[in-house]
Amino acid sequence: MERISYKLEHFEGPLDLLLHLIDKNKINIYDIPIVEITAQYLEYVRNMEREDLNLVSEFLVMAATLLDIKAKMLLPREVDEEGEEIDPRAELVRRLLEYKKFKLMGEELAEREDGAIKHLYKPSTLPPEVAGYVPPVDLDSLLDGLTLAKLQRIFEQVMKRKEDKIDPIRSNFGTIKREPVSLEQRIGTVMLYARQRRKFSFRQLLEGQADRLEVVVTFLAVLELMKIGKIRLSQEEIFGDMDIETLEPEGQEEALDLEGLEDFEG
Template sequence: MPYNVKLDAFEGPLDLLLHLINTYEIDIYDIPVSVISEQYMNYIHTMKELKLDVASEYLVMAATLLAIKSKMLLPKQEADPIDQQMGFEVEEDPREDLVNRLIEYRKFKQAALHLKEKEAARSLVYTREPADLSAFGKNEETVNPVSNVTIYDMLEAMQKLFAKKEKNLPKRTTIERQEIPIELRMSQIINELRLENGRKRFSELFHHHNKEHMVVTFLAILELMKTKEITCNQDGNFSEIFISVTGEK
């Protein structure tokens, strides 16, 4: 049976488009549709390669981007001043509707972030004297398994690995099918990390050319993140992602 994973980190196609716009420092009012649609499709293909559940709304957005791209390729007719004065419709920018949706989505996302910060600040306010809880022992600090790494960073790292492995494949090779259980690969990853003082580069965990092995490794990493057995850190955009065992440095 295929091992399917659905990630809650995806908030929808508009969220993915905003991520691409911010990553590539694109002006939201003048989106280069050709570039953004190519990057968007790369993410969709990578999600399918990893057998992740791709919601239909992502495919609808992909079709929308391709439709806008096609309209942008058509020759533009210059607006006639006489037609404008007489109230005839002037050809609109095919990106206008998408830009408006992105701007509205960004407003709501920023508002949600602001409310979340308010919620976090309010959760620190207490209306009673602190009770003596020494008898219950110290609660372990909750560890964020993804730290400053987003699911888009993980997918981008996998895109680079796929491209690098495919480039280095020999022209002739013997294909051997080898089934690797997710649980076994999870245990192997933990052991590999502990042999390297509990920390290793994301790319170093993919030391096999076999695509099935790479996919199983990626899914095992996601499962370990979900169970908070490992943490992921990234110093900045496009920099290397580091995987470490939770609680070990």
């Protein structure tokens, strides 16, 4: 019968050969039939081509280990400090499980490497000014060493500065609301001014006005008095001052007919 030879390169080491035999025989790795596995392992080693003595020596060391475990299995079991029997195969099982785990991880990484070759990556097309952008403030260095206690102190200092800016007296004042400007009352005021001075300029009439709204209402009052024939307005040049003169005879004051006139509110 022709002897079958095996190349050592088919297996990555003695543990790889043992896993091959366990998988081939569908053996429970936690309950290895050491006699059967040792016999099959020695058969593989005897039929291997002895091209590399260094490589063969690794398999021979494992063969010696299997023979040692086989011998211990025939002897009475040793017990540990807790009185439990020590399984001579325990160390071998541990090494096989560890090797199997790393072998599976290696296969997973190899698959990922093969998959990565199929990916295409687009080179960066960022404009130079964008790629070279540097934030004006480095938050990492700015906040280096910042703790909740320091942050609380900063917050309290900011709030205190805000409180110091508040005037303790003026802050208690209420809100002053603008009262509506009565056009009817302003007409009466202007007419009284005209009766007292008889002739005056528009600029003189506006002296002492509080704000722009009162100026506007005063101008409307002048227009209303012109409309009902109580005063006359003249202007010698464009953009010049306007002269106002009352048309009401002195000493003959008449009531103003302001029916239908509405207050002007601002």
